[in-house]
Amino acid sequence: MKLERIKGNTFFLPSSTNVGIYFDGRRAYVVDTADERTTKNLIKYLLDENKEIMAVTLTHSHADHIRGCARVKKLSGAPVYIPAGEVSFVRFPELEGYVLYGAASPRFMHSGFFRAAPCDAEIIHEDAIPFKIIKLPGHTIDHIGYMTEDGVIFSGDAYFGMRVLKKYPYPYLTDVEKSLESFKNLESLEAEFFLPAHGDPTSDPTKEIGYQRSLLENIIQRTLSLLSVPRSREELVKELFGDESDPGMYYLAHSFVGAILTFLDSRGDIELVSSQGNMVLYPQKWQIRK
Numbered sequence: 001m002k003l004e005r006i007k008g009n010t011f012f013l014p015s016s017t018n019v020g021i022y023f024d025g026r027r028a029y030v031v032d033t034a035d036e037r038t039t040k041n042l043i044k045y046l047l048d049e050n051k052e053i054m055a056v057t058l059t060h061s062h063a064d065h066i067r068g069c070a071r072v073k074k075l076s077g078a079p080v081y082i083p084a085g086e087v088s089f090v091r092f093p094e095l096e097g098y099v100l101y102g103a104a105s106p107r108f109m110h111s112g113f114f115r116a117a118p119c120d121a122e123i124i125h126e127d128a129i130p131f132k133i134i135k136l137p138g139h140t141i142d143h144i145g146y147m148t149e150d151g152v153i154f155s156g157d158a159y160f161g162m163r164v165l166k167k168y169p170y171p172y173l174t175d176v177e178k179s180l181e182s183f184k185n186l187e188s189l190e191a192e193f194f195l196p197a198h199g200d201p202t203s204d205p206t207k208e209i210g211y212q213r214s215l216l217e218n219i220i221q222r223t224l225s226l227l228s229v230p231r232s233r234e235e236l237v238k239e240l241f242g243d244e245s246d247p248g249m250y251y252l253a254h255s256f257v258g259a260i261l262t263f264l265d266s267r268g269d270i271e272l273v274s275s276q277g278n279m280v281l282y283p284q285k286w287q288i289r290k
Contacts (some may be wrong), residue, residue, distance in 0.1 A: 001045040006193050008150035013042055016132045017064045020146070029186050030056045030072065031146055031288050032065045032197055035112075039058070039068025043075045057129055058082040058121070058135075058155025060143040061089035063096065065197065067112060069119040081124040083133075085142025090121035100251040105285040136186065138179025139172070151192035152201075156167050158182050159209045161199015170219050171212060171238075172256055176263035179216070183209050201285050223260050224288060231275045232283035233257055261286060 003011040003021060015038050015090065020031030028051040033039045045080050046053055050094040053076040056069055059081060069080045071089065082090055093115045097105025100114070109115065118204060124144070134145040136158035145155040158179075160171050172177045186194070187206055195206045202208070219240065226239050241253045264270045265286075273285040 001041055001125070002182045004154050006146075006150070006195060007153075009073060010148045010152040010193075012154075012195055012201070013038070019198075020105040020195060021046075022131060022148045024054075025270055026050065026052050027054045028052065029106040029129055030078075030132075032059055032156065033068030033072065034064075036068050036071050038073065039165060040069075043072055047076070052136065053078040055128055056080045057124060057141065057146060058090070059145060059154065060140040061086035061096070061156070062140065063112060063114055063116045065094065065117040065156070066090050066119065066121075068092070069121065070117040072224050078122040079088070080119055081128055082121045083142040083144050084123045087121050088121055090116075090119050091120055102257055106133075106247075109249075109251070114248060120245075134185070134189070136182040138182045139177045140174055143182075145186075147189075147191060153186075153189065153191045153192075153194045153204075154197075155186060155194055156197050158186060158210055159196055159199075159205060160189060163209055163212065164198045164216065165208065169215055170253075170256060172252055173216075174259050174263050176216065176220070176259050177266065180213070183213055192254075201284070220260060222261070223257070223264065224269060227264075227270055227286055227288050230287040232285050233261060234283060236261075237288075258279075 003013055005011050009023040011021045015034040017032060017034045019034050022029045028046050055078055056072050058065055072078055073080060096114055098111040101109060132147040134147055136143050136145045139157040140269060143158060145158055147153045187209055193201050193203055195201045226236060228260060236257050237253050261279055269287045269289060270286045273287055
């Protein structure tokens with residue numbers, strides 16, 4: 001296994017989800033995890049190198065970031081830390097299905113893509129780690145990043161690398177307003193390097209952040225245009241994403257469109273269609289505010 005140095009004592013393991021590693025002498029701190037096999041190999045490598053694994057610190061609770069947490073605890077005994085708003089999702093991973101589906105989820109949401117093994121995570125606090133916590137909500141409710149003593153920011157999914165943005169033109173988020181604020185926050189931070197969980201290290205993430213912002217602004221405008229006539233969220237999903245054959249991807253798109261509608265509603269741009277003064281509950285239809 002070969003770790004890549006970003007700067008100083010800050011490294012990362014390239015993977016489908018990049019894993020950050022910070023060394024403080026013999027002490028090692030892991031930021032996010034990949035799949036169980038990759039995590040197992042990483043932990044074995046660190047232990048063989050006579051490193052003491054002090055903690056796993058998570059940026060947020062999506063399955064691709066927490067899938068190896070239970071494996072780390074089993075192999076090393078190290079604690080797993082995550083912000084308060086995300087901790088329940090690590091302890092009870094089935095909650096992700098509840099959020100996306102709105103009830104106990106069907107079998108297609110029981111796969112590793114949506115559900116990791118449960119892990120007894122703890123709420124992160126500054127004394128637990130030798131680097132700085134940065135609030136970056138929007139992708140999830142309490143998403144955070146970390147800045148190491150080397151000036152390297154592990155930014156999780158607060159923004160995505162260009163390869164991901166080209167492949168998925170509408171990267172998933174749950175809160176548009178907070179995501180836009182986190183974009184600004186990242187652009188204002190003075191750091192040597194930034195490492196997104198899905199992308200490459202860079203000294204200047206403004207190109208990727210700017211491109212992701214433009215994608216988000218584009219879908220906001222497309223949604224407004226579509227709402228020149230009343231449409232339900234389900235109709236918007238079809239118009240914006242086409243006929244999605246994968247049910248899991250459909251519910252991610254459904255959630256994403258919900259975030260767009262919430263943002264437009266908070267700005268007063270749209271309203272629920274009323275019928276004789278009563279809200280139309282099924283299906284709910286939105287339109288541009290008259």
